Amino acid sequence: MGLDRDPRSFDYSQFARKKVKRSFGLDEGKREAAEYAAKLLAIGKTSLIEIKKSASKKFPMKGVLRNSDILAVLEGKGRTKNALRLLLKSPTRTLSGVSPVAVMPKPFPCVGKCTYCPKGVNAPQSYTGFEPMTMRAMQEGYDPHKQVAVRLQQYSQQGHPIDKCHLILMGGTFLAVPEKYRHEFVKGCFDEFNGFKARTFEEAKKANETAAHRVIGATFETRPDWCFEKEIDDALYLGGTQMELGVQTLSDKVYEKVQRGHTVADVAKATKLLKNSAFKVGYHMMPGLFATPEEDEEYFRMLFEDERFKPDMLKIYPAMVLKGTKLYEQYKKREYAPYDTETAAQVIARITRYIPRYTRVMRVQRDIPSTLIESGVKHSNLRQLVDAKLKKMGVRCGCIRCREIGNTERKEGEGGRNDRMEEEIGSKAGKRREIGKIKLGLNRFDYNASNGEEIFISFEDREKDFLAGFCRLRIPHGSHRKEITPKSALVRELHVYGSEVAIGKDEKGKAQHRGMGRKLLFEAERIAAEEFSMNKMVVISGVGAREYYYKTGYAADGVYVSKNI
Known part of the structure; x- marks a missing residue:
């Protein structure tokens, strides 16, 4: 499985093995069938299978009628909530x-x-x-x-x-x-x-x-x-705007054993530099890498109790053995054995209690075909197995992903909770907002990390444990970036959850574009100025998000946007 020559000398034209059809025009029969199906959806028909059957019988066409064919002809009032719910893949x-x-x-x-x-x-x-x-x-x-x-x-x-x-x-x-x-x-x-x-x-x-x-x-x-x-x-x-570090473990002994080539001190240094540059920081962790379940539990406890670390995001990839690796040779010699699926699920369930509410577990398990895995987790539903164990333990994961309001749109079935959203009550940050049956309040959690103060500001329904949006505010103590002065505070992330709403639109029933982002930003500015005597706010903004900040008084400042507060 190893690379047999310098990849820079490859002829990359060989990779384009199969051309992707980029023309998505419909033939006449399929277009007529798609338009007919769209009309049936518009009058409230909900059985997509029956709609497609009816359209296909009525209009001869090549191939089958796909959801994307119907979506292609949906226009204006035809793009109803019901139609999109049925067709959206x-x-x-x-x-x-x-x-x-x-x-x-x-x-x-x-x-x-x-x-x-x-x-x-x-x-x-x-x-x-x-x-x-x-x-x-x-x-x-x-x-x-x-x-x-x-x-x-x-x-x-x-x-x-x-x-x-x-x-x-x-x-x-x-x-x-x-x-x-x-x-x-x-x-x-x-x-x-x-x-x-x-x-x-x-x-x-x-x-x-x-x-x-x-x-x-x-x-x-x-x-x-x-x-x-x-x-x-x-x-x-x-x-x-975001960096994912391959941390894998918090043991120098393990690093040496797997020939990683860096130390735990390097992890701490990179994390601090990133946060003081306003980056969001994610860690990739690898349970079962020359560690017992007890040792892995200690690593994860350390991950969130030792202020040198405390990542914003987490990907958990249990160690696995693949052919062509040195680890495979050790496995064959019985010098190493990874966790099986049951052990991995149990370990991850146990370490979940250490994951704070300001961290998002982005992924559990790598997307590697099980046929290539010699030993380790071969089941593709590890996260579901972990959830089942948590339920049995009476523990609920409190990470961002498990609480974000966008997931409630799916979990509630027909339309979801967000489809019952009403106009916000009150306009000032700090007031509760009633959105259908979800009551959002402004919350705050302070913690120390990487020699700085972090303030996690969020709109949440604490009773139902739903998260609608949040802001990561950091008060750094030194930065190598010239834009970040000694009196600068940093916004490392500003995010409102819910299904994507197109720029400039405010679809009824969606969590985005309801003013929560601005309220979170204003609250961050208030805290930085009033509580920490900062006079400048620096935001790490994606290039395409800068216009949003320009509208709230920010201006381009090197690689950031900033404003005096």
């Missing part, structure tokens, strides 16, 4: 309010030599080449334009708004690849979002502030030892 992808667009750069040799890491043929480091994301990237020849274009087309076909997007740079240690390629790749992504090729990256970023498809945030994956001042500055230049 993969609704959970935009439940957090934004459409994620993941892309992958071409393979480069990794700076690390980790014993557990798969090295797929013609695939980026740490990927096997058989993950759905990797296969999509390979299919497009790792071309940034094509990867973005195909993803946007898919979302549009499925009925999702695509004006607010979050760019995710996956695949190895992106900040360690050659700078020229790194910059050209990200610019290529922005050019595709913008719909034209800009002369410079600065021009591309400026255009995206008002583009049809705005990049409201960008995530990079990297190693802790490749995330110091230089790398952070470059990530900011590229429009980065």
